[in-house]
Amino acid sequence: MFMKTSKKGSVKKSASSKNTKFRPNNLFDKQRAILFVAAFAVVGVLVLLRSQAATLRLADFETGDFSQIQSGNPTLQAVNINPSASAVVIANDKAYDGSKSARASIPEGVGNKYARTIWELTSPWSEGTDIWYGQAIYLPVGFKNAMQSYFVPMRWDNYGSSSNDSRGGISMWNDKRFRLFRLHAGIDSTETPLVGPFDISEGVWHWLEVRQKFSQSDGAAINEVYLDDVLIGSSTARNYFGVPITRLRNGIVAMGDQTNALDLWLDRLSIGTTKLGQLSAPDTTAPKVTISSPINGSSVGRNTNIVSTATDNIGVTKMEVYIDNNLKSTSSSGSISYAWNTRKISRGAHTITTKAYDAVGNIGTSTVTVYK
Numbered sequence: 001m002f003m004k005t006s007k008k009g010s011v012k013k014s015a016s017s018k019n020t021k022f023r024p025n026n027l028f029d030k031q032r033a034i035l036f037v038a039a040f041a042v043v044g045v046l047v048l049l050r051s052q053a054a055t056l057r058l059a060d061f062e063t064g065d066f067s068q069i070q071s072g073n074p075t076l077q078a079v080n081i082n083p084s085a086s087a088v089v090i091a092n093d094k095a096y097d098g099s100k101s102a103r104a105s106i107p108e109g110v111g112n113k114y115a116r117t118i119w120e121l122t123s124p125w126s127e128g129t130d131i132w133y134g135q136a137i138y139l140p141v142g143f144k145n146a147m148q149s150y151f152v153p154m155r156w157d158n159y160g161s162s163s164n165d166s167r168g169g170i171s172m173w174n175d176k177r178f179r180l181f182r183l184h185a186g187i188d189s190t191e192t193p194l195v196g197p198f199d200i201s202e203g204v205w206h207w208l209e210v211r212q213k214f215s216q217s218d219g220a221a222i223n224e225v226y227l228d229d230v231l232i233g234s235s236t237a238r239n240y241f242g243v244p245i246t247r248l249r250n251g252i253v254a255m256g257d258q259t260n261a262l263d264l265w266l267d268r269l270s271i272g273t274t275k276l277g278q279l280s281a282p283d284t285t286a287p288k289v290t291i292s293s294p295i296n297g298s299s300v301g302r303n304t305n306i307v308s309t310a311t312d313n314i315g316v317t318k319m320e321v322y323i324d325n326n327l328k329s330t331s332s333s334g335s336i337s338y339a340w341n342t343r344k345i346s347r348g349a350h351t352i353t354t355k356a357y358d359a360v361g362n363i364g365t366s367t368v369t370v371y372k
């Protein structure tokens with residue numbers, strides 16, 4: 001059931017005939033042989049130059065749009081969804097670096113769904129290509145429970161450019177664990193992971209990076225997965241099937257049998273020829289908290305709604321409401337509300353404090369004093 005396809009693999013023998021068989025035993029054929037060698041040498045040099053020309057491509061979304069992904073093909077949108085609604089938007093509420101990220105969302109409903117960005121590769125990946133690709137990923141608390149079948153957050157493929165498509169990348173299966181996988185229509189459906197399974201925890205940003213040297217031969221390929229800059233597994237098993245790879249996608253690339261709504265955040269999507277690695281600067285910025293209700297200095301009625309929101313440079317992981325230093329409510333997001341019944345409290349001044357935490361424990365607070 002893992003990304004089934006109805007396509008059957010078929011291998012066509014290349015047409016050859018004895019009339020065109022190459023026999024370099026006369027002058028014409030010798031000249032032809034020299035031309036062949038020269039042509040292959042030129043192609044080889046061009047391929048080499050092309051591979052050397054590959055430089056880091058990085059989308060951190062600080063531009064506020066998807067132009068960093070759409071380079072080279074403005075008609076190929078970074079935003080796609082099936083069946084409906086907006087899929088990937090620039091988000092300001094969480095970011096791995098800077099202040100913006102991409103948020104991929106799918107609505108409730110049945111069906112194969114996707115909400116992903118698409119990189120059009122500047123040159124196809126093929127036998128011998130040694131490439132790094134990665135992304136920062138934030139799975140909100142509850143994501144795994146809501147994920148019902150399988151989910152692919154990062155995938156390369158040649159779908160669209162070849163009917164004989166093959167795919168690989170990172171997927172999460174219904175055991176809620178992640179793998180580096182390979183798949184080829186009609187040929188490899190064994191679902192044997194190249195690396196994994198491994199865990200990616202919720203409620204905190206992670207840096208996920210993959211190195212793959214592509215080869216159809218077991219032992220000649222390289223497959224490495226890094227999570228938060230730590231190598232968590234590797235193999236040299238065959239990782240692709242000879243069809244040039246033309247696209248890399250990030251987000252909710254595919255899922256099966258999903259009815260729950262889901263969303264996740266992405267940042268710092270990258271393609272390069274060397275390891276990019278996790279951002280080294282630690283997060284020392286505390287969340288900024290505001291209490292929008294009640295207003296500082298106001299008199300409170302019998303039923304008072306306490307409403308507070310927080311933002312953070314990376315992400316708010318928890319919020320709390322305190323009344324006179326007593327914890328009353330918690331949430332796992334960047335907003336919190338609490339219905340305060342003041343009937344039993346004493347007359348006079350009372351303090352309301354809300355706290356917001358980020359993943360590394362920085363705490364922001366906001367306090368108002370109200371009167372009964």
Ligand SMILES: [Ca+2]
Nearest residue numbers: 060097098100
């Ligand atoms: Ca960013």
Ligand SMILES: [Ca+2]
Nearest residue numbers: 283285314358
């Ligand atoms: Ca922070």
